[in-house]
Amino acid sequence: MVDPTAKEDLSSTLDSSLYDDVQALFKEMKSESCSHKGMLVWNLQRKVEVNPSCSLSIISILVQNLEKTLTTVSKLHENEAYMSVNPVLHTLYYVVIQAGVTIPKGLYHKAYQCLGKLLILPSPYSTVALHTLRSIKMELTAPGSLYLKRVIAEQNIKNEHFAAREKVFVLADPAVFSVSLEAKVRAYLEVSRRLTNTRTMEKSVLCRVLETGLGMTCQSSRLAQALEVLQNHDVRQYFQDVVETVKQSLQHGPGSRADYLKELKQIYKHILDASEKDVLNDEQGPVYSTMVPLPEMNFLMWTDEEMLWNLLTDFALPSGSKSIKDGKERISRDSGIVKDLKDSDDAEQLPYTAEKTLRERRNALKNSKSAEKLSLMKEKMKEDVTGNSPLLKEERSHTARVVVLGDDSTLGKLTKAYYIIRNKEAKRNMLTKKLDLQLYYIPVSDAEASLSSPVSYTDTFKAALTGDESRLSLASCLERVDPWYSVNVSSLGAAIPTLPELPSVSRKPTELSLYLLDTLCYYLRCGTQPVNLPVYSVKMTLSNSDLAVEELFVSHVEADIPDFRHLKDRQQREPSVRQKKSSVELFGVVLSATLSKRDVKGEASMTWRVVITSEPAASASGESYLTASFDSLNPAYSTKIETRNISIRTMEQRTLCVCLDKDPRRIYTNVQKIEISPCLDPGCTIRCRYSIGSEQELPLSKYLDKVMSLPINSFSGVSM
DSSP states (O other): OOOHHHHHHHHHHHHHHHHHHHHHHHHGGGOSOOTTTTHHHHHHHHHHHHOTTHHHHHHHHHHHHHHHHHHHHHHHOOGGGGTTHHHHHHHHHHHHHHOOSOOOHHHHHHHHHHHHHHTTSOTTHHHHHHHHHHHHHHHHHSTTHHHHHHHHHHHTOOOSSOOOEEEEEEEEOTTTOOHHHHHHHHHHHTHHHHTOOHHHHHHHHHHHHHHHHHGGGSOHHHHHHHHHHSOHHHHHHHHHHHHHHHHHHHHHOGGGHHHHHHHHHHHHHHHHHHTGGGOOTTSOOOOOOOSOOOOOEEEEEOOOTHHHHHHHHHHHSOGGGHHHHTTOOOTTOOOSOHHHHHHSTTOOOOOOOHHHHHHHHHHHHHTTHHHHHHHHHHHHHHHHHHSSOOTTTTTOOEEEEEEEEEOHHHHHHHHHHHHHHHHHHHHSOSSTTTEEEEEEEEEOOOTTSOOOOSSOOOHHHHHHTOSHHHHTHHHHHHHHHOHHHIIIIIHHHHHGGGOOOOOTTOOSOOHHHHHHHHHHHHHHHHOOEEEEEEOEEEEEEETTSSOEEEEEESSEEEEEOGGGHHHHHHHHHOTTSOOOHHHHHHHSEEEEEEETTTTEEEEEETEEEEEEEEEOHHHHTSSOEEEEEEEESSGGGOEEEEESOEEEEEOTTOOEEEEETTOTTSEEEEEEEEEEEEOBOGGGOOBOTTOOSSOOBOGGGGGSOOBOEEEEEESSOOOO
């Protein structure tokens, strides 16, 4: 017989150990130097997997932590007082969805009441609290429903009641990833494919939902035996019955919990009765994991900007839409403008009249082009107000989770790809109505990667592009906004270049491969709050030519004067040598800058380089702006300005060499003038359909921030 006192001591010891683990977890967020950053989160997840019953203690500890935070907030009223709120909320959500045991209603109600009090906090804390509260409410109504919906979406399990489908694309930049690093990361991520099987998933879902809902009345071993001997079509039918039961319960609300549990009992009884003849009482049944299985990771080397568009359309659009995806659509191609009709191969040449034009413009709205643009504008307005885009999310059956691995230059590449998508959607809205696009970023820098470029770049740019800190400036911005991003994502990115090769003979996943996959999944499932990075357009006028190159950047522009590099090199070799008058005369005024919004003009003497960096509102605590640093050989002439628009031109027939987003693949030479301004979102360019001759913007346009931004998901988003 077990001594009750010993059992209590064991439970008390376990709770004390878990309490220490949770406290250490959130102390890590404040630690600048941690040798195992991110590992504590993963270790806590592993404890829940090995011993599901400990999830009850962890939930209780997390709720206590939130209650203490509420007390502190009410006294201090400072942002720092609730910096740990979101990490606690994300951990609470993750433990609930991973817990394979019945969680008492009383504990759920306690968590629910605490979460309700957190709604008074400013965004994004209240936003994450609301999401967690809704998840708890869903579990109270239909225990096991969070797990069921997550598995169905991630594993793309066909069913008649939940249409959600998700796909994960992991895109690595060849400019950052060496061949050896690519092979290692691919081997680690492909472990997820070996751990998925549809039939096993259906059995796992049945076990998890029935065990969570029925509690002690469900004999786990007996249920596993029954599912093992049943035919696949029978398992499939019971799975569909459980899915239908969950769907109905969620539709009817909290009052349907009793009916939900009654239905689960009936399904459980039917399973046991159907397999009674084939099950041996003394036989041990198989063990089905009740943890949320890993989604399939589609790892790809990102070779061109159109690749992302092609991946998304192949996933979200039916195969019959191939001609549309290739940009060869012919249906409703016209915009209501007569010249567009003339450009169409199938369009009949019509006489131009004002009356006919007005009628055609009216019909164009019915042909959905303007209506489709309106949906893009509505989505943009939602993003501006909430930082997220809930528009039609329930109606969007597909979610693409795109994870980008690389440095600042990779985010510049993502910016161009995202602009291409927005531009195509502005012309014909195909993806936005059906696809929810979520962007994730893991900062990775590999010093051994070969940075190949069709254009030879200078030693000056080589020096600027070396060093992790300078190449990961946007990651530093995300870390300042969201310390939990630093703990989990940046630490994962730092570990990737040091991954050892996986043993080829090993069939089971190693601990390191599970750490990589589990941490990535934690980011995918909990990193739902976007940080909007402003995008800027660059117009470069080339010398001795009327041509102008239009580009985009998201982090950094560097422009130097090749003629003066040797003077800078000589100064670095001989720093004590004073500038002679002849040097000043040689330089003179070589750059002219104009800040167009303030109509301010200036001249930069002895300047050999200009570095323009983006300061997102997320980290600038206000409006986004640009910092332009004019570097001079004489420090007395160096200057720095802040602006949103700037135009720089050379004088005395000099030219600039320009590099965008620290990317050696995006270097432009013989540039005489650069003009930088916030990039306008292509989805916000709709015009009034009644205007003839001069175009007129729609009335709602004045309420819309038309500047395009790149939404990168984090755990906290931006504090408003």
